[in-house]
Each structure stands twice: as C-alpha cells, then as structure tokens.
Amino acid sequence: MKIAVGLSGGVDSSVAALLLKEAGHEVIAMFMQNWNDTTGTLHGDCAWEEDKSVAEMVAKKLDIPFHFVDLSDVYRKKVVDYMFEEYKLGRTPNPDVLCNREIKFDAFLKTALNLGADYVATGHYCRKESFLNEKGEEVFRILAGTDPNKDQSYFLCQLTQEQLSKAIFPIGHLLKSEVRRLAAKAGLPSADKKDSQGICFVGKVDLPVFLQQKLSIKEGVVVEVFMDFYSGNALSKYNFIGYDTVELSLLDEISAPYSYDLSSGRVIGMHQGAHFYTIGQRKGLNIGGHVESIFVISTDVDKNIIYVGEGQSHPGLYRKGLFINENEIHWIRPDLKMATGEIRDYLVRIRYRQPLQKVRIYKTENGLYIVFDEPQRGITPGQFAVWYADEEMLGSGVIS
RNA sequence: UGACCUAUGGUGUAAUGGUAGCACUUCAGAUUUUGGUUCUGUCAGUCCAGGUUCGAAUCCUGGUAGGUCAA
Numbered sequence: 001m002k003i004a005v006g007l008s009g010g011v012d013s014s015v016a017a018l019l020l021k022e023a024g025h026e027v028i029a030m031f032m033q034n035w036n037d038t039t040g041t042l043h044g045d046c047a048w049e050e051d052k053s054v055a056e057m058v059a060k061k062l063d064i065p066f067h068f069v070d071l072s073d074v075y076r077k078k079v080v081d082y083m084f085e086e087y088k089l090g091r092t093p094n095p096d097v098l099c100n101r102e103i104k105f106d107a108f109l110k111t112a113l114n115l116g117a118d119y120v121a122t123g124h125y126c127r128k129e130s131f132l133n134e135k136g137e138e139v140f141r142i143l144a145g146t147d148p149n150k151d152q153s154y155f156l157c158q159l160t161q162e163q164l165s166k167a168i169f170p171i172g173h174l175l176k177s178e179v180r181r182l183a184a185k186a187g188l189p190s191a192d193k194k195d196s197q198g199i200c201f202v203g204k205v206d207l208p209v210f211l212q213q214k215l216s217i218k219e220g221v222v223v224e225v226f227m228d229f230y231s232g233n234a235l236s237k238y239n240f241i242g243y244d245t246v247e248l249s250l251l252d253e254i255s256a257p258y259s260y261d262l263s264s265g266r267v268i269g270m271h272q273g274a275h276f277y278t279i280g281q282r283k284g285l286n287i288g289g290h291v292e293s294i295f296v297i298s299t300d301v302d303k304n305i306i307y308v309g310e311g312q313s314h315p316g317l318y319r320k321g322l323f324i325n326e327n328e329i330h331w332i333r334p335d336l337k338m339a340t341g342e343i344r345d346y347l348v349r350i351r352y353r354q355p356l357q358k359v360r361i362y363k364t365e366n367g368l369y370i371v372f373d374e375p376q377r378g379i380t381p382g383q384f385a386v387w388y389a390d391e392e393m394l395g396s397g398v399i400s
Numbered sequence: 401u402g403a404c405c406u407a408u409g410g411u412g413u414a415a416u417g418g419u420a421g422c423a424c425u426u427c428a429g430a431u432u433u434u435g436g437u438u439c440u441g442u443c444a445g446u447c448c449a450g451g452u453u454c455g456a457a458u459c460c461u462g463g464u465a466g467g468u469c470a471a
Binding site: 008010012083087092093094095096097098099124152154155195196197198199200201203207278279280281282283285286287288289290291292293294295296310312351352353377378380382383384 | 410411412413423424425426431432433434435436437438
C-alpha cells in the first residue's frame with residue numbers, strides 16, 4: 001500500500017510518517033507550500049522555508065522520498081478569498097475547516113493520487129473507522145482523537161465519505177505526549193518543534209491588518225447595550241429552560257440572533273470597521289472605564305455598528321439555539337441524515353476545543369435548528385456547528 | 401453678566417496633610433492548527449502659577465477648563 005504523508009515539518013505529521021513506515025507501508029512525504037505572502041503576518045517572514053527543510057530532514061531520517069508541491073494558487077482561491085468574502089459579509093469564517101476540505105483532502109489528495117499513492121495520511125488527532133452496510137458498501141466514520149486535549153476532528157467536519165475513503169490518521173489514538181516521545185526516540189528533527197498556531201499555512205496574523213488588504217477602514221459607532229434591553233425580551237427567557245421543553249413554534253425565535261439598533265443602547269465609542277470584529281471579542285475595542293471588560297455582542301456591517309455589553313455574563317453574549325440553512329448542512333454520514341420533521345439528541349461544539357454540549361436537533365424543510373441545554377456563549381454566524389454522537393462526528397453546518 | 405461645584409494615567413474612580421492604589425483600555429508573553437476566549441506580566445497620572453507646611457492630590461490665593469443654579 002502506497003501512502004502519501006502530508007509532512008508539514010511539525011512533530012505530528014513526522015510521527016504519522018514514522019508509524020506508517022514502521023508498519024511496513026511504502027511511504028512518500030509531500031510538503032505543501034500554500035502561502036508565501038507575509039503581508040500582515042507576525043514574526044518569522046519565511047517560516048515555511050524552515051518548515052520545509054525540517055520536513056526534508058525528517059524524510060531523510062525515515063528514508064522516504066520527499067516531494068514538494070505548490071498549492072498556493074488554489075489555497076488563495078479557496079481559502080483566503082473565502083475568508084475575505086465572509087468577513088466582508090459580517091460573518092466569521094473558519095479558514096482551517098476549508099483548508100482541510102479544499103486543500104489537504106482535495107487539491108493535495110488529488111496530487112498524491114497522481115503520484116501513485118493509494119491513500120493520504122495527515123497528522124490530525126482523530127480516528128477513522130469503517131463498517132460494511134447491508135448493501136456491502138464500506139461506510140467511514142470519524143471519531144474524536146483519543147487525546148481529549150488535542151482532538152482535532154472539528155477541523156475535518158466538512159469532509160465527505162469520498163474524501164474519507166482515501167484518508168489515514170496514524171496518530172489519532174495517541175496522546176500528544178506519546179507523539180513527542182516517539183519522535184524523540186526515533187531521533188526525528190521535529191521532536192521538539194513547537195506546535196503550530198494561527199491560520200494553517202499562513203501562521204499567526206494580526207487579523208485587522210491582514211484583512212485590510214481587501215477590506216477598507218470605515219469609522220462607525222460602538223453602542224453599549226444594557227441589561228434593561230433584555231428585561232421583558234422574549235428571547236432571554238428561553239435561556240432558563242432545558243432543551244427538551246421547547247415548542248416547535250418557538251424554534252425560529254430561539255435560534256435567531258438578537259436584533260439591535262441605535263436605540264438599543266448608548267454610543268460609547270468609535271471603531272474602524274464592523275467587519276474587523278467578531279461576537280464575543282474583548283480585545284481591540286479601545287474602550288475603557290468600565291468595571292468589567294466589554295465584549296462584542298453583535299455586529300452590523302450594513303450600518304457599520306458594533307454592539308457591546310459589559311461583563312462575561314452579559315445576556316447578549318448568550319443564546320439558546322442556532323439555525324443552519326438547508327443548503328449549508330453537511331453530513332459526514334449521509335446514511336444518518338435527518339428527515340424533515342425528525343428530532344434527535346446529539347452533542348455539539350461550536351468551536352475548536354469546546355467541550356461537547358447537549359443539544360436537541362430539529363430538522364425542518366428550511367434547515368436544522370439546534371437547541372442547547374445550556375445557553376452558549378458567542379454563537380457566531382459563519383462558524384461551524386458540529387454534531388457528534390458520543391465519539392463520532394456525524395455532520396456540521398455553517399451557523400446562520 | 402451674579403452664585404456655587406468639580407478638576408488624579410487613554411477611560412472610570414480611590415487616597416484622617418505623610419510611599420498616589422484599583423478596575424477598564426493599550427502593549428507584551430503563555431495557552432490555542434479559525435476568529436475569539438482564558439491566564440500572566442507591563443506601560444502610563446495629581447490642570448497651570450504662586451503660597452502655607454518638615455511634608456500638599458488634599459489647605460489658601462489667582463488663572464484656565466468643564467458643569468449646575470440664578471438671568
């Protein structure tokens with residue numbers, strides 16, 4: 001079996017290659033270059049060149065062939081342009097989810113297959129399993145990584161059965177500490193390399209600066225919304241009921257964001273563009289003088305207004321439910337797809353590393369309503385809600 | 401134009417005449433393969449000019465600025 005490993009120069013993909021090699025597979029290393037523009041990036045201009053040389057050293061150490069592929073064009077088109085577009089619309093994208101769907105398990109996968117590989121392996125912390133259905137077809141499952149602290153299944157929430165059929169995750173059953181130890185034991189040059197952070201392949205960026213390449217600065221007002229806005233507000237009362245006591249007729253109301261306007265509060269400052277901010281954000285507002293920090297509770301890119309509230313427990317920060325449009329629902333397990341009218345209890349996370357939350361999901365003809373048992377902080381349009389049954393990731397969708 | 405009140409880091413506020421402190425913000429680190437969150441650390445101040453006092457943010461005089469009430 002010939003397996004192409006996406007070797008990034010980090011410790012995880014290095015150990016993935018190591019394990020496959022030790023298992024006796026024919027392994028080839030492939031290093032992707034996806035980004036070479038350092039505009040707006042913080043520290044380290046040409047980080048990828050160093051990563052490449054580490055990856056090359058790892059390949060040499062493991063005695064496997066090393067290939068270099070440049071996917072910058074497709075990355076820019078499928079990931080970076082999507083980012084700009086989403087921010088422009090006032091949503092908060094997740095580039096790394098797209099990077100996996102469009103690059104690692106699409107453009108890169110195809111390149112690998114063209115090089116004669118049967119499978120593609122990555123250093124993600126998640127596990128793949130499969131079983132045969134009654135028709136004798138193989139159905140693939142993604143399970144959370146065994147290391148509870150590193151589970152990266154979330155970033156793979158948009159993969160298809162087709163993509164999964166070609167994927168291998170060699171380190172999903174290991175703890176990070178074990179991966180480090182294996183790397184050290186094998187003498188891999190990446191053993192002590194620091195974990196990567198920030199946008200995958202781009203790195204840590206000063207986001208407002210990065211976005212200013214395409215989005216212009218536009219001064220607008222910051223409006224503080226106070227507690228009294230919520231008293232008597234129908235929405236806030238749902239926060240105190242469990243997910244299993246919701247009436248179907250209330251789903252729309254529960255899952256819709258609060259809507260604010262200038263009369264909802266008081267202008268307390270100015271900002272440089274509503275599209276540079278996201279819900280739940282605390283830093284970068286430049287407004288002091290409050291007893292507690294103020295957080296963004298809503299943005300309006302059309303009117304260019306940012307709404308904020310004081311304190312971690314501000315009601316505007318919490319919502320009981322969310323909605324996913326019919327055309328933005330993705331099932332990793334199409335065989336488990338919900339029919340209109342169906343109701344199921346699952347576990348959901350709305351961001352990477354968030355503990356799974358108890359929910360009840362309602363499928364209607366318009367889309368999917370997710371009602372949480374506990375109100376959730378910072379439900380943000382554009383981000384992905386991902387549903388699980390125990391350890392298995394079943395599907396995902398873009399929050400409206 | 402008459403009377404009164406107030407003036408402390410970028411912001412909001414503490415300090416019986418005795419080392420100007422806290423919170424927020426900013427910035428920097430740590431955590432995090434998205435945004436964001438969280439944690440730690442840091443910078444920064446007594447409106448101006450005189451006076452009283454061993455010693456003034458504090459008391460006195462004048463100035464400046466803002467506010468309130470009278471008109």
